[in-house]
Amino acid sequence: MFTPDTPTYVIDLRSDEESRWREVIASERVVACQLANEAIAEFERIPEIARWLFEKLYKVSGGLYQGEINSWAKVLGVSLGTATMLNCTYELSHVSWKHMITKVIGCTAGAQWVEGIGMVHVRNLDWPLANLGNATCLLRYRQGSREFVSVGIAGFVGVLSGMVPGRYSATINWAPPVTQPTFDFGPVFLLRQTLEECDSYDEAVSVLKHTPLATSVFFTVCGVEQGQACVIERTQSDAVVREAGGSAITQANHFVTEHFANNNMELLDLDDESAESSYVYSERRAQALENRLGGIGAKCSLDTVATTLDVEPTLNENTYQQMVFCPATGEVKVRRRLIN
Numbered sequence: 001m002f003t004p005d006t007p008t009y010v011i012d013l014r015s016d017e018e019s020r021w022r023e024v025i026a027s028e029r030v031v032a033c034q035l036a037n038e039a040i041a042e043f044e045r046i047p048e049i050a051r052w053l054f055e056k057l058y059k060v061s062g063g064l065y066q067g068e069i070n071s072w073a074k075v076l077g078v079s080l081g082t083a084t085m086l087n088c089t090y091e092l093s094h095v096s097w098k099h100m101i102t103k104v105i106g107c108t109a110g111a112q113w114v115e116g117i118g119m120v121h122v123r124n125l126d127w128p129l130a131n132l133g134n135a136t137c138l139l140r141y142r143q144g145s146r147e148f149v150s151v152g153i154a155g156f157v158g159v160l161s162g163m164v165p166g167r168y169s170a171t172i173n174w175a176p177p178v179t180q181p182t183f184d185f186g187p188v189f190l191l192r193q194t195l196e197e198c199d200s201y202d203e204a205v206s207v208l209k210h211t212p213l214a215t216s217v218f219f220t221v222c223g224v225e226q227g228q229a230c231v232i233e234r235t236q237s238d239a240v241v242r243e244a245g246g247s248a249i250t251q252a253n254h255f256v257t258e259h260f261a262n263n264n265m266e267l268l269d270l271d272d273e274s275a276e277s278s279y280v281y282s283e284r285r286a287q288a289l290e291n292r293l294g295g296i297g298a299k300c301s302l303d304t305v306a307t308t309l310d311v312e313p314t315l316n317e318n319t320y321q322q323m324v325f326c327p328a329t330g331e332v333k334v335r336r337r338l339i340n
Helices: 022-043 048-060 066-076 080-087 187-197 201-210 258-268 278-294 302-310
Strands: 008-012 108-114 118-126 136-143 146-153 161-164 168-174 217-222 229-234 239-243 249-251 319-326 331-337
Touching: 008 022, 022 066, 022 080, 022 136, 048 080, 066 080, 108 168, 108 217, 108 278, 108 302, 118 161, 118 168, 118 217, 118 302, 136 187, 136 331, 146 187, 146 331, 161 187, 161 319, 168 187, 168 201, 187 201, 187 217, 201 217, 201 229, 201 239, 217 249, 229 249, 249 278, 258 278, 278 302, 302 319, 302 331
Parallel strands: 008 136
Antiparallel strands: 108 118, 108 249, 118 319, 136 146, 146 161, 161 168, 168 217, 217 229, 229 239, 319 331
8 A cells, every 4th residue: 555644854964973863763663663673584594693894894994874773783683794784785785696686676767847847856766675675764864954955764774765855866876886896985875975965966976976975876966957967877887878869868777878888797597476577667667757858748746747756567466665856946846655
């Protein structure tokens, strides 16, 4: 069941890291623990000593938000090493990744100019964790008068989707890894820091394009001016920017630019159940969304824009978050899929 009823919390960035999530923890402790237990099952073969070492390496490498991660570790009843790994799930999904690429790994995002509204940025978050929708929150990060919003997850301190009202929005899509991840900037932490510090679309694009990363990722960035949207296809040290221009731009989970085409090779393996490759499935999701965005009429509502996300296979069994950002007005629409 999808619902627009999403709890909203304020994260005060002027307070110390250990206490920033106090309100979220008080209200979302149960669902956060349920989601964490589900995700931890993916790490069951990793011994505690390895988790401890991972946390130490994260600390030595200057990993961000360690106090916030520690506060969640206490609530979830897990070691700091385990909590750190949970918050580095994106990077860890690229370890031994050949065994993890299946058709269900998703996420589809897009941006389009809508007459009467402005630039809109839509996104479905797909990941095979049943409690993800229940743990979804709308988070308002504040530092004095400055605010950015994130469609977040209780227990997860990075950002997968966010917006600086009046300036730009940005989302992350999973990308096929090129090599094993490092302890450089994790994509979800870079996106959060970008939203915290960058005040313009151009500045955000520059930071997301040029900062060395732990692993590959796709960033979709949307501004406020007509045609001001792009997809940044990233590897650890290289980037290509696809500009929207005057049409809709979409991104799923395959590299589109010829420069990175060879990185899609492993996506060409067929899915045993459907006889369809992950590459073809990704293409179909992106094309379906592009077609729907291109068909939006002038002066429609954001609720109408949100329906572009409801077409299969953009919408699928692993979609747990849906969102629409309108950077010019600062409006955000969120729907989350709940389970009993």
